[in-house]
Amino acid sequence: MSEFDLIERFFRQKWAAAPTQQAQAATDSIVLGIGDDCALLQPAPGQQLAVSCDMLVEGRHFFADVDAAALGHKALAVNLSDLAAMGAEPLGFTLALALPPARAQDAPWLDALSDGLLALAAQHACPLVGGDTTAGPLNLCITVFGQLPAGQALRRDGARAGDELWVSGTLGDARLALQALRGDIALPPAALATARARLERPTPRLALGRALRGIASSAIDLSDGLAGDLGHILAASRVGACVDLDAASNLIAVRACLAGASGPFGQDFWRRTVLAGGDDYELAFTAPAAAHAAVRAAAQAAATPVTRIGRIEAAPGLRPTDGAGQPLVLTAQSFDHFG
Structure with missing residues (x-):
């Protein structure tokens, strides 16, 4: 041929x-x-x-x-x-x-x-x-x-202190599938099938992106992991962020299937999975607190779930916390082809 x-x-x-x-x-x-x-x-x-x-x-x-x-x-x-x-x-x-x-x-x-x-x-x-x-x-x-x-693009440089930080859909499942397929962890068949679908057939959030025009102050797609990709927004906007990793890790779709399973599945494991996992292809975005209801309405119109996982702060840097707001010290980093 x-x-x-x-x-x-x-x-x-x-x-x-x-x-x-x-x-x-x-x-x-x-x-x-x-x-x-x-x-x-x-x-x-x-x-x-x-x-x-x-x-x-x-x-x-x-x-x-x-x-x-x-x-x-x-x-x-x-x-x-x-x-x-x-x-x-x-x-x-x-x-x-x-x-x-x-x-x-x-x-x-x-x-x-x-x-x-x-x-x-x-x-x-x-x-x-x-x-x-x-x-x-x-x-x-x-x-x-x-x-x-013209002039309505969602960009990385518009986040401002006081904005809420949101993500769409689920996080971390693609990372779990990759680890399982490499033999690093074991997942039950049903959990692996769900996670693998997220790795191999991600859902581009086009309807949500369009619905957020005029509402979101910044946005990025999560391809290399929350830490690295959110870091691009923070660098471009010259701000920092406080991120509730427990709220983020609750978005792992297969997590409930692994309750009580043997292996590394403790709270720190889940936190690192969402912080450094890649291939989610969800949207992370910021919006003024006053636009909270508008964000919810845009998500409903786009038939896409969204979750608030933190806030933008003036001081530079990414500051992960637990669900009670206590600081966490984690060393997980996002994927880098040349790292």
């Missing part, structure tokens, strides 16, 4: 056959898609472009035996999560795909990969508009394009 046959069969034809009205409506912003030297996108009047790029590398970001459909889903989901953190809506994406020769000839695997990728693309009206394929170690690099009203 040639490079161009692969693109035509597994990507362009599949998107053209997408059955949902939502998927087809996405083509309204595409002046020119796959098949030329560049795609041409047309943002709506008064909109700004939001652009992000993420790479998934075999052995670094995913296991060699990962389900291909899950891999396709995650490759796009992590990019859509960046759009969510800015309050943007998708316009389209490009895919740069490096394939070992054996994978390039594995039609069932390519079918599953493109199914997972394009199903999420159709769900969020985000068409594939171009890219590249080459031979090499398995690597998926996606660039996603979005739009949002």
